[in-house]
Amino acid sequence: xxxxxxxxxxxxxxxxxxxxxxxxxxxxxxxxxxxxxxxxxxxxxxxxxxxxxxxxxxxxxxxxxxxxxxxxxxxxxxxxxxxxxxxxxxxxxxxxxxxxxxxxxxxxxxxxxxxxxxxxxxxxxxxxxxxxxxxxxxxxxxxxxxxxxxxxxxxxxxxxxxxxxxxxxxxxxxxxxxxxxxxxxxxxxxxxxxxxxxxxxxxxxxxxxxxxxxxxxxxxxxxxxxxxxxxxxxxxxxxxxxxxxxxxxxxxxxxxxxxxxxxxxxxxxxxxxxxxxxxxxxxxxxxxxxxxxxxxxxxxxxxxxxxxxxxxxxxxxxxxxxxxxxxxxxxxxxxxxxxxxxxxxxxxxxxxxxxxxxxxxxxxxxxxxxxxxxxxxxxxxxxxxxxxxxxxxxxxxxxxxxxxxxxxxxxx
Amino acid sequence: xxxxxxxxxxxxxxxxxxxxxxxxxxxxxxxxxxxxxxxxxxxxxxxxxxxxxxxxxxxxxxxxxxxxxxxxxxxxxxxxxxxxxxxxxxxxxxxxxxxxxxxxxxxxxxxxxxx
Numbered sequence: 001x002x003x004x005x006x007x008x009x010x011x012x013x014x015x016x017x018x019x020x021x022x023x024x025x026x027x028x029x030x031x032x033x034x035x036x037x038x039x040x041x042x043x044x045x046x047x048x049x050x051x052x053x054x055x056x057x058x059x060x061x062x063x064x065x066x067x068x069x070x071x072x073x074x075x076x077x078x079x080x081x082x083x084x085x086x087x088x089x090x091x092x093x094x095x096x097x098x099x100x101x102x103x104x105x106x107x108x109x110x111x112x113x114x115x116x117x118x119x120x121x122x123x124x125x126x127x128x129x130x131x132x133x134x135x136x137x138x139x140x141x142x143x144x145x146x147x148x149x150x151x152x153x154x155x156x157x158x159x160x161x162x163x164x165x166x167x168x169x170x171x172x173x174x175x176x177x178x179x180x181x182x183x184x185x186x187x188x189x190x191x192x193x194x195x196x197x198x199x200x201x202x203x204x205x206x207x208x209x210x211x212x213x214x215x216x217x218x219x220x221x222x223x224x225x226x227x228x229x230x231x232x233x234x235x236x237x238x239x240x241x242x243x244x245x246x247x248x249x250x251x252x253x254x255x256x257x258x259x260x261x262x263x264x265x266x267x268x269x270x271x272x273x274x275x276x277x278x279x280x281x282x283x284x285x286x287x288x289x290x291x292x293x294x295x296x297x298x299x300x301x302x303x304x305x306x307x308x309x310x311x312x313x314x315x316x317x318x319x320x321x322x323x324x325x326x327x328x329x330x331x332x333x334x335x336x337x338x339x340x341x342x343x344x345x346x347x348x349x350x351x352x353x354x355x356x357x358x359x360x361x362x363x364x365x366x367x368x369x370x371x372x373x374x375x376x377x378x379x380x381x382x383x384x385x386x387x388x389x390x391x392x393x394x395x396x397x398x399x400x401x402x403x404x405x406x407x408x409x410x411x412x
Numbered sequence: 413x414x415x416x417x418x419x420x421x422x423x424x425x426x427x428x429x430x431x432x433x434x435x436x437x438x439x440x441x442x443x444x445x446x447x448x449x450x451x452x453x454x455x456x457x458x459x460x461x462x463x464x465x466x467x468x469x470x471x472x473x474x475x476x477x478x479x480x481x482x483x484x485x486x487x488x489x490x491x492x493x494x495x496x497x498x499x500x501x502x503x504x505x506x507x508x509x510x511x512x513x514x515x516x517x518x519x520x521x522x523x524x525x526x527x
Contacts, residue, residue: 277455292477308476326500327468332476333493347483349455351474355467388475 182250182257183214193342194297202262203239206303206374211235211259217252223263238303239263241374242381266304266372266383268295271348271406279410284359284397286390287351288408294343294372301372302341308332309369309382318362319355319392330366330388338375350388350403359397365389416446417485419457421512421519422494429526430505436523438469438501439494440512444485451483452491457514461501468500 187198189208219235220228223246229235246261271290279285313328337346366388373380388403400409419442442452459469472495481491505527512519
């Protein structure tokens with residue numbers, strides 16, 4: 001037996017006036033029930049497979065035929081129940097002849113109860129989903145008398161208009177839609193003196209970078225500190241003390257985002273004369289005080305220290321041969337000095353304020369290895385060698401000094 | 413030089429063998445006893461050994477990287493530096509009278525170098 005839900009509704013379904021073709025208070029869905037051929041058991045008192053108007057209702061209310069609770073009962077009541085289940089698309093105990101809300105009853109397929117309509121509005125279900133009715137019918141027919149409370153799965157099914165398995169599949173379907181992959185942005189704490197943006201991915205040793213993820217997750221770094229971090233959206237990381245290529249990884253669920261960071265060390269020193277000390281008139285000597293810049297300036301070395309390495313003089317000639325090698329040995333500052341965030345700060349003093357007469361041409365130089373290290377770190381490395389050259393150019397005692405691009409000259 | 417600067421010659425060790433000159437270090441410690449920051453003018457400090465100017469000291473104190481404390485010494489703060497100048501200062505065994513002079517300040521130390 002089936003319900004013809006495809007035919008055009010008559011006036012009753014549109015709230016038409018009583019007596020205008022339909023039955024007042026009844027919906028058109030109940031106007032015609034068609035039993036398929038063969039659905040009526042042989043010997044049944046029903047003599048026709050089509051019931052029109054309200055004539056069919058007499059038989060239904062009178063429970064024509066005997067009810068068989070143990071099997072596929074074909075009595076009018078059970079038949080009506082099936083029709084209800086199919087026609088209303090839900091298991092609620094809605095009388096067959098109950099007037100339904102137009103809001104929930106409009107449209108083809110007979111609509112559904114208000115709950116079903118509301119659910120459908122919130123989570124539309126494709127009308128072509130064949131499982132919805134196909135699975136409801138047997139559920140309704142197998143246990144029509146059980147209260148909804150005893151069937152939580154069915155209750156859930158009724159409210160959503162879908163069975164639990166289908167809901168699960170739907171939820172799984174939504175979960176299976178992968179969220180957008182995580183992304184990483186970064187900002188260095190210190191600006192690069194050369195003006196590179198804080199989002200730069202080339203940083204100086206010991207620089208601190210703040211990474212931000214598009215979602216909370218766990219962080220790892222193939223170098224620097226820390227190597228790992230607890231779940232979160234931010235990751236404060238300090239670059240290692242030596243040049244490296246480091247991969248920062250943010251893992252969110254099963255997805256990851258990475259950012260490659262290039263860590264570089266100081267590679268150059270440059271000096272510019274800033275001042276000099278006043279020297280004694282008539283005595284040969286030279287002095288320059290320089291501002292020192294460590295490069296490259298595309299990164300910040302504000303967390304880096306500098307040390308000159310001692311060494312012997314070389315190229316000793318003329319006037320300067322009167323001094324022992326030990327006297328001319330280069331003994332610089334034995335303490336590390338720290339760069340500021342602009343890769344400057346320390347000053348270099350290159351001078352010999354007073355030398356004894358008589359004067360004559362000559363010279364010597366120091367080849368000075370320079371070391372760097374992250375402030376407070378034990379690891380150190382050489383990065384460039386500067387040359388400091390002293391010269392006396394005449395018998396008047398004119399002296400000059402040069403170092404890392406800076407120079408000064410003085411005649412007594 | 414500021415009268416509030418207190419400078420002390422530091423020589424270590426005070427007695428050493430000639431063969432151990434490389435381990436000898438000489439330097440200074442300067443303290444600002446005043447109430448204001450000063451430039452101690454440390455580059456003007458002159459060291460003499462038995463009355464002879466030590467040019468190796470001049471080159472040491474007048475060359476190399478310096479931080480801000482070298483020229484801006486805060487009240488109560490000190491600055492110190494030393495260098496291994498034994499080879500340059502002690503050519504032979506003997507007793508060496510070392511005098512550090514900075515302006516009106518004078519600090520003396522004695523070092524004995526044995527054969």
